Amino acid sequence: MNLILIVDTVQFYRDVFRSRLLEELLADGTTRITAYCTFNLEATAKEFHHERLRIVPLKRKKPAWFASLLFSWAKDLWTVEQPDSSFTQKRMVEALARKRKNLDFRLSLSRLALRMGITSQGIIRFMERFGHDADFKRLLEAVKPDAVIFANMIPSDLECLKEARRHKIPLVLAVASWDNPTSKGPLTVIPDYTLVWSTEMKQEMAQCHGLPPESMAIVGVIYFENYFAPEKLMTREKFCEQLGVPLETKILQFATGDSAIIRCNQPFVKMLQRIVAEQPFDHPCHLLVRVSPKDIYTLYKEFEGLPHTTVQYPLGEGVAYGRHSWIPLAEEDFERASTLKNTDVLLTSGSSIILDACCFNIPVINLAYDAGLSLPPWQTVERFFKFTHAKPVEQEDATWMVHDDEQLIAALREVIGNPQARQQQRQNLLSRVVTHTDGRSCGRWVEAVKDFLKTR
Numbered sequence: 099m100n101l102i103l104i105v106d107t108v109q110f111y112r113d114v115f116r117s118r119l120l121e122e123l124l125a126d127g128t129t130r131i132t133a134y135c136t137f138n139l140e141a142t143a144k145e146f147h148h149e150r151l152r153i154v155p156l157k158r159k160k161p162a163w164f165a166s167l168l169f170s171w172a173k174d175l176w177t178v179e180q181p182d183s184s185f186t187q188k189r190m191v192e193a194l195a196r197k198r199k200n201l202d203f204r205l206s207l208s209r210l211a212l213r214m215g216i217t218s219q220g221i222i223r224f225m226e227r228f229g230h231d232a233d234f235k236r237l238l239e240a241v242k243p244d245a246v247i248f249a250n251m252i253p254s255d256l257e258c259l260k261e262a263r264r265h266k267i268p269l270v271l272a273v274a275s276w277d278n279p280t281s282k283g284p285l286t287v288i289p290d291y292t293l294v295w296s297t298e299m300k301q302e303m304a305q306c307h308g309l310p311p312e313s314m315a316i317v318g319v320i321y322f323e324n325y326f327a328p329e330k331l332m333t334r335e336k337f338c339e340q341l342g343v344p345l346e347t348k349i350l351q352f353a354t355g356d357s358a359i360i361r362c363n364q365p366f367v368k369m370l371q372r373i374v375a376e377q378p379f380d381h382p383c384h385l386l387v388r389v390s391p392k393d394i395y396t397l398y399k400e401f402e403g404l405p406h407t408t409v410q411y412p413l414g415e416g417v418a419y420g421r422h423s424w425i426p427l428a429e430e431d432f433e434r435a436s437t438l439k440n441t442d443v444l445l446t447s448g449s450s451i452i453l454d455a456c457c458f459n460i461p462v463i464n465l466a467y468d469a470g471l472s473l474p475p476w477q478t479v480e481r482f483f484k485f486t487h488a489k490p491v492e493q494e495d496a497t498w499m500v501h502d503d504e505q506l507i508a509a510l511r512e513v514i515g516n517p518q519a520r521q522q523q524r525q526n527l528l529s530r531v532v533t534h535t536d537g538r539s540c541g542r543w544v545e546a547v548k549d550f551l552k553t554r
Contacts, residue, residue: 099123099126099128099129099130099244099245099547099548099551100129100130100241100242100243100244101123101129101130101131101132101243101244101245101246101247101547102131102132102133102134102237102238102241102243102245102246102247102262103131103132103133103134103247103248104134104156104246104247104248104249104250104256104258104259105133105134105135105136105137105142105156106135106136106156106158106248106249106250106256107249107250107274108391108424108425108426109249109274109275109321110248110249110250110272110274111135111137111142111425111426112320112321112426112431113249113272113274113320113321114133115142115145115146116145116321116426116428116431117320117321117323117540118323118540119320119540119543119544120146120148120151121540122540122541122543122544123544124148124150124151129150130150130151130152130241131148131150131151131152132151132152132153132154132237132241132243133151133152133153133154134154134156134234134237134258135153135154135155135156136155136156136158137425138415138425139153139155141415141425142425145428154237156258157233158255158256159229159230159231159233159255159256159257159258160255160257161228161229161255161257162228162229164228165225165228165229168221168224168225169221169222169225169284169286171208171221172218172221172222172225172284173189173218173283173284174204174205174207174208175208175211175212175216175217175218175221175284176218176283176284177189177205177208177283178205178208178209178212179212179217179218180280180306182486183280183281183283183306183486184277184280184281184485184486184487184488185280185281185282185283187481187484187485187486188281188481188485189201191475191476191481192476194474194475194476195474195476195477218284219284219288219307219308222284222285222286222287222288223288225260225286226260226263226264226287226288227260227264228260229257229260229261230257230261231257231258231260231261233258234257234258234261234262235261235265238261238262238265238267243267244267244268244551244554245267245268245269245270245291245547245550245551246258246259246262246267246268246269246270247269247270247271247272247547248269248270248271248272248289249271249272249273249274250274251271251273251274251278251279251282251285252282252283252286256286259286259287260286260287263287268290268291268550268551268554269287269288269289269290269291270289270290270291270292270293270547270550271285271289271291271292271293272292272293272543273292273293273294273295273299273303275450276295276299276450276453276487276531277450277485277487277488279294279299279302279303279306279307279487280302280306280485280486280487281485281487284307285307288307288309289309289313290313290550291313291314291315291546291547291550292309292313292314292315293314293315293317293543293546293547294314294315294316294317295316295317295318295319295531295532295533296316296318296530296531296532296533297316297533298490298530298531299316299531300314300316315542315546315549315550316533316534316542317534317539317542317543317546318532318533318534318535318536318538318539318542319453319532319534319539320539320540320543321431322453322454322457322532322535322537322539323537323538323539323540324431324432324435325435325438325439325454325457325458325537326457326535326536326537327537328439328458331432331435331436331439332432332433332436332439332440334440337349337436337437337439337440338440341384341386341408343382343384344382346381346382347381347382347383347384348379348381348382348383348384348442348443348514349383349384349386349440349441349442349443350370350374350383350384350385350386350441350442350443350445350510351386351387351388351437351438351441351443351444351445352366352367352370352385352386352387352388352445352446353388353390353444353445353446353449353451354367354387354388354389354390354393354398355390355392355393355446355447355448355449356390356392356393357393357394357397359477360447360448360479361468361471361473361477362447362465362468362469362471362473362479363393363397363447364397364398365468365469365470365471366445366447366465366469367385367387367398367401368401369469369503369506370385370445371385371401371404371406371407373506373507373510374406374407375404375405375406377406378507378511379510379511379514379515380514380515381514383406383514384406384407384408385406385407385408386407386408386410386437386441387401387407387408387409387410388410388434388437389409389410389411389412390412390449391412391414391424391426395411398411410433410437412426412430412434413426413427413429413430413433414426414427414430415427438451438454438455438457438458438460439458441455441458441460442460442461442513442514442517443460443461443462443463443510443513443514443517444460444461444462444463445462445463445465446462446463446464446465447464447465447466447479447482448464448466448479448482448483448488452464452491452496452497452527453527453528453531453532456496456524456525456527456528457528457532457535459521459524459525461497461498461513461517461519461520461524462496462497462498462524463497463498463500463506463509463510463513464483464491464497464498464499464500465479465500465506466479466480466483466499466500466501467479467480467500467501467502468480480501483499490527490530490531491527494523494526494527494530495520495523496520496523496524496526496527497520498512498513498520
């Protein structure tokens with residue numbers, strides 16, 4: 099195989115460089131890989147060395163104004179076509195915040211266009227003819243790849259994908275996250291083949307994006323592979339020693355989110371710190387605040403050094419807040435997974451880390467309220483749990499959904515006293531959203547791509 103991998107997201111960076119994926123791909127002596135990468139070239143080059151791996155800097159190209167206009171129309175059409183999608187839900191809520199009264203008018207025009215036979219996919223297919231990326235054209239002509247593989251489902255500034263389409267190079271989409279099929283809106287190019295996490299995701303991609311079932315393969319989640327080899331992670335003894343707490347201490351991890359969209363991160367830390375400081379449970383507890391790489395680190399400085407509290411920042415280079423390039427250090431993946439392994443209760447306000455916790459059979463408490471803040475509908479954390487992609491969490495009853503301080507304390511008391519509660523529900527959620535939990539997703543990923551190319 100001769101592949102070009104478009105590496106422009108942290109998720110796909112981890113999948114490519116922090117797993118066994120490249121090793122398994124290059125195990126075939128005829129395989130060649132070109133990583134077309136937006137991240138720091140010097141740092142990326144240190145990740146993996148092989149004579150048949152080449153890393154090339156990717157320069158984003160903005161589409162022409164008329165292509166942007168067409169894509170805006172495609173989004174309106176997709177909003178009407180997929181009224182129950184997370185993308186549509188989010189868009190309608192944000193329209194309230196921005197007082198975009200013209201959205202109703204635009205959607206009315208889109209309904210009329212649909213009745214005339216104009217669809218979002220038709221617009222996307224038309225758009226694939228336009229756009230130009232001279233740098234990628236030269237790379238395609240030099241490399242002559244069998245396929246181009248990408249993971250970004252909203253690559254509005256990746257004209258290279260349209261360039262590949264015009265050169266009739268097969269496009270393979272590797273879906274990066276559980277919410278992507280319903281939350282990212284229409285694709286800007288239609289892939290020839292798609293690698294999905296689960297049967298449920300396969301159904302979502304068929305329903306939301308019109309992809310034929312036979313053009314998809316269920317491979318699992320690559321970055322979860324380390325979770326299913328816990329013996330390689332930090333021991334409980336070592337972890338508690340680093341925190342400076344006794345071995346019998348219960349570790350309560352609060353996983354923050356992007357403070358630009360989650361306004362109650364810091365109020366929740368203050369509340370949890372106060373609860374833990376009082377030690378009202380049958381076991382001693384310690385609060386570990388795990389700051390998201392998308393968050394603003396300085397907002398948590400005030401919590402450093404408080405009793406019964408540890409603030410843990412992600413290890414990486416650059417900044418993920420906004421649209422900057424952040425590269426996780428090699429130690430970050432080990433620390434993140436080890437922290438999860440040794441967590442006794444996870445608390446979060448709507449995050450895919452719910453699934454990570456289920457991999458370790460950790461009870462999860464969802465903080466579905468705003469910690470005393472009075473927020474409008476477009477800012478309240480409760481909106482996250484109404485999104486379509488998050489519904490399996492509630493449907494499987496896999497977590498404790500709390501709506502006030504009293505419910506929070508009651509849930510903490512229950513899970514600290516009985517950590518096996520809802521164990522089966524957590525397993526059901528994992529099976530539904532992730533499917534494969536055997537640590538062999540890289541192998542399935544590689545075999546799926548090989549099988550697809552055999553049909554070309």
